[in-house]
Amino acid sequence: MANFLSTIQFSDPYFSVLLLLAIALVMSVGFVFLSQALGPKRYDRVKYSVYECGVDPFTPASVRVSVKFYLVALLFILFDLEAAFLYPWAVLYRELGLFGLVEMGIFILILLAGLIYAWKKGALEWQ
């Protein structure tokens, strides 16, 4: 046994991945068997339906989506792009120094102004 352990290279970077896989396998299989063995069994129509986070998986394709979703989606995409600009800055943070910090501060302040405006105009309310 000691002989076998000594052949495994713990320093190998893929060892942790292997470990993760093993644990995940044991746990997932284990839970299925555990719930089979211990859980109470009451079957009804809902239990037999396809699992999709509690939403009925089969609905007509042409449902009306509330316009409120569009508003939230629009705001999301606009502010999401802010993050795209933050990444290159973060990578070069040290090289850019104070200049980059000030520049980014102005950038974020202008976006913040937009957010406050949207907030005050009630675009974030969900009535």
Place this chain on the structure above:
Amino acid sequence: MMEPSAYLLLSGILFGIGVAGVVARKNALIVIMSVEIMLNGVNVAFIAVGSHLGDPTGSVFAFMVMTVAAAEAAVGLAILIAIFRLKETVDITELSVLKW
């Protein structure tokens, strides 16, 4: 070093698909989506050339295009919602208050 010509071809194809969509489709929403495809084609070209030349301008330009595309999409969808509220349709061939 990678060869940009294949990427430029891809970008040309994407751009062409977008143009075809804008020209052929009647639904304004799909027209907007086609414009987005055109812009993504442009992005592919910028990034490929920039990376080939080792020049950051291409990638920076792609960032700018993404931002502008998002702002444009936001305004376009807002206009579409406004027009839908008045007319209950987004078919661009049915917009004829103003004669061409």
Place this chain on the structure above:
Amino acid sequence: MAPIAIDAQALLQSTYSILPEILVVATALFVLFVDLILPEENKRVLCGVSIIGVALSLFAVFSMGPARISGFSGAVVHDGLGAFFEIVILSACALTLLMATGYSEWEGTHKGEFYSLLLLSTSGMMFMAKGTDLMTVFLGLETLSIPIYVLVGFHRNRMSSIEGALKYFLLGAFASGFLLYGIALIYAVSGTTKIPQLAAMLLDASLAGNPMFLAGAGLLLVGLAFKVSLVPFHMWTPDAYEGAPTLVTAFMSAAVKAAAFAALIRFLLLALPGMQPAMGKILWILAVLTMTVGNLSALRQDNVKRMLAYSSIAHAGYILVGMVSGDVLGGQASLFYLLVYAFMNIGAFGVVMLIAQKEDEGYDIGNFAGIGFRYPVLGALLTLFLVSLGGIPPTAGFIGKFYLFSAAVKNGYIGLAVIGVLNSAVSIYYYLRLVVYMYMMPAGAEAPAPRPPRVAFSLALCASAAVVLVLGILPRSVLEFAERSVLSLLM
């Protein structure tokens, strides 16, 4: 990796080079926030705040002078050309804002968003005029276009307004795609997006003859041609101009055109020495088509707003005449005409919106019958602006056209000049038709009185009329300014 050194002095100089733009953007954000705390009945204050911001920015342009200040590693430059166009754009914005004091009251556009969008669009135009990198030009173009799409559809309960906005948006976005692909192709061939470097590379014949580069330059031209509404890329113009709130139409017709032409002049004049054979011919055809189609379509219009929209297309053609040769003389004439056009066109729209009362049906030419004698001041002002648009002396419009066509003749484009003059003669017909309606036709029985203008509105009209008259008689100093602006570009 080498550290990116940005020293404090370069930063300060960069900031200084875009000072007028910073002032406009700051005003736009300020207006947005004042709007949040202002009660509904005091929204008029926003208009005043915007005017102050624009005035400050104009003051900054004047005090910076025509000296060349380059900033942000060559992405923008404040030079004579930039200063000239900033003055044109800011004047157009100021006139629009002065007229907004009245228009907003009748049409319900006293809103924070309205002024904020107007100012943001103005800042985009200024960046476009100053951009020496195609990236700056593109960003400026989008910063000017996106607010304009919203402004065109600002009357969101009026079908023609929102329909004009959708058409303008769809075609505008489509055109930006072409512009961008053009830039991408140019970048792929040359490896740079900076206009001066491109111009230097173009002197070497191998780049100027490269088909991919030519395709890129062509697509770039198409993108800009959409914005200045050159035929055959003008389909959106009549609809967007007719549907938009008239105030926005006035602003668009003058300022958007100026900004897009600024970028075009910068690109063409710098790049043309290397591309003259191909580019000159294309511009010749575009100019002739634009003048002719614009004027012939305007002949048939009974809606004054739509007539002015087609006339605006024709004027883009006249301005393009100055750029066909790509020399200083033509460029100078184009610049002068753009300045004059801003004042006479906004002035004409201003009088028209006082008379028309209502959007859409109010602009029927029948409503203008008999205005001339019942309201002599309005009649005289509109006649002055129309005469100037038609190019009849002693107005600035005449001087502008004279310099445009004589520059074409001096460069050997005699056919082009003849077509231009013929077009000008055609245009006089439809401008004078409106004058005839005002003075010769009896007023309808229930003809409503025009709206009484506010003080600021009258000021804007008087200022436009004064510029049209003074530049018609004493154009020398402005012409010299235009010449120095073009020369500053070539140095």
